[in-house]
Amino acid sequence: MEKIKISNQAFPGPMPVVIVGAEVNGKPNYLTVAWITRVNFSPPMLGIALGKSHHTNKGIREHGEFSVSVPGAELMKVTDYAGLVSGLKTDKSGLFEPFYGELRHAPMVRECPLTMECRVVQTVELPVNEFIIGEIVGVYTEEQYLSNGKPDMEKIDPFVLSMPDNHYWRLGDPVGRAWQSGREYQP
Amino acid sequence: MEKIKISNQAFPGPMPVVIVGAEVNGKPNYLTVAWITRVNFSPPMLGIALGKSHHTNKGIREHGEFSVSVPGAELMKVTDYAGLVSGLKTDKSGLFEPFYGELRHAPMVRECPLTMECRVVQTVELPVNEFIIGEIVGVYTEEQYLSNGKPDMEKIDPFVLSMPDNHYWRLGDPVGRAWQSGREYQP
Numbered sequence: 001m002e003k004i005k006i007s008n009q010a011f012p013g014p015m016p017v018v019i020v021g022a023e024v025n026g027k028p029n030y031l032t033v034a035w036i037t038r039v040n041f042s043p044p045m046l047g048i049a050l051g052k053s054h055h056t057n058k059g060i061r062e063h064g065e066f067s068v069s070v071p072g073a074e075l076m077k078v079t080d081y082a083g084l085v086s087g088l089k090t091d092k093s094g095l096f097e098p099f100y101g102e103l104r105h106a107p108m109v110r111e112c113p114l115t116m117e118c119r120v121v122q123t124v125e126l127p128v129n130e131f132i133i134g135e136i137v138g139v140y141t142e143e144q145y146l147s148n149g150k151p152d153m154e155k156i157d158p159f160v161l162s163m164p165d166n167h168y169w170r171l172g173d174p175v176g177r178a179w180q181s182g183r184e185y186q187p
Numbered sequence: 188m189e190k191i192k193i194s195n196q197a198f199p200g201p202m203p204v205v206i207v208g209a210e211v212n213g214k215p216n217y218l219t220v221a222w223i224t225r226v227n228f229s230p231p232m233l234g235i236a237l238g239k240s241h242h243t244n245k246g247i248r249e250h251g252e253f254s255v256s257v258p259g260a261e262l263m264k265v266t267d268y269a270g271l272v273s274g275l276k277t278d279k280s281g282l283f284e285p286f287y288g289e290l291r292h293a294p295m296v297r298e299c300p301l302t303m304e305c306r307v308v309q310t311v312e313l314p315v316n317e318f319i320i321g322e323i324v325g326v327y328t329e330e331q332y333l334s335n336g337k338p339d340m341e342k343i344d345p346f347v348l349s350m351p352d353n354h355y356w357r358l359g360d361p362v363g364r365a366w367q368s369g370r371e372y373q374p
């Protein structure tokens with residue numbers, strides 16, 4: 001079928017939805033983020049792309065610390081809410097119950113099945129966003145979300161965001177195994 | 188329930204699976220990547236984190252161009268295969284049928300429902316990976332994958348990767364609308 005050219009505002013597939021936590025003016029603040037990826041294997045690092053004007057960025061800049069919490073689908077509404085209202089106008093510190101690991105200014109969300117605390121390594125300035133790279137220094141979960149000692153996606157029940165249709169989706173059928181299913185491919 | 192600390196090799200939720208294309212030694216080469224995110228809204232930019240030793244990186248470095256193709260779930264096996272074998276040892280140019288947009292060295296995968304061509308803006312050097320930021324200069328699809336002129340996730344049927352369990356998943360039930368469902372939340 002014929003290829004057609006569409007808007008450059010495109011997105012490379014469904015993205016993980018997380019809650020970024022930071023301490024702003026002495027209080028936890030939370031922001032919903034889906035522009036996130038691991039960027040380095042070892043030491044483990046991830047990066048988040050934030051609009052420069054977000055309230056959360058101030059706290060990250062001040063303390064060089066932030067958290068990433070992965071919400072289960074039952075937290076969808078409050079997670080979306082955290083991305084709808086700005087911490088500049090609305091105190092979001094009571095949205096979740098914070099807990100801390102090794103870092104003092106990276107409030108993680110107790111209600112989330114999987115959380116990580118990060119120390120800022122580098123910030124890349126881009127035209128309207130900044131891409132903040134952090135080293136993962138602590139990861140937390142609960143026994144109920146593990147299988148064989150590892151985070152179990154079906155127990156965590158994360159959700160992803162597709163754009164530009166702006167839908168949240170649960171995970172569906174497993175379709176294969178990475179670095180394994182390809183062995184069945186016959187070139 | 189009590190929080191427990193687990194390995195720092197953690198991942199912020201399920202990640203989009205794409206095929207990165209580049210021209211290496213005059214031939215198209217393809218690499219499966221899931222460490223990818225949009226990083227700037229306007230102009231539209233995305234970033235991919237690649238292990239520094241990958242064959243693909245050479246072509247990206249030489250030409251300053253690469254492509255991102257979003258495979259549907261029916262391409263799972265060949266997509267995984269493209270991530271299993273190195274272009275250094277195996278000629279992967281015949282795995283897919285390439286097509287080109289505006290850029291001459293960013294082969295896109297004709298079999299994929301959604302593809303984009305990117306011009307390198309910046310490369311961030313990290314300990315074992317490099318994070319390559321590109322501006323999206325062209326996006327291509329087919330009429331059959333659109334609804335109301337926009338890419339339709341159910342028609343595209345993308346798949347995501349969760350780590351460290353290394354499973355591929357289709358999208359499941361829609362659970363909400365971004366920047367909308369949160370309005371129903373009562374703080």
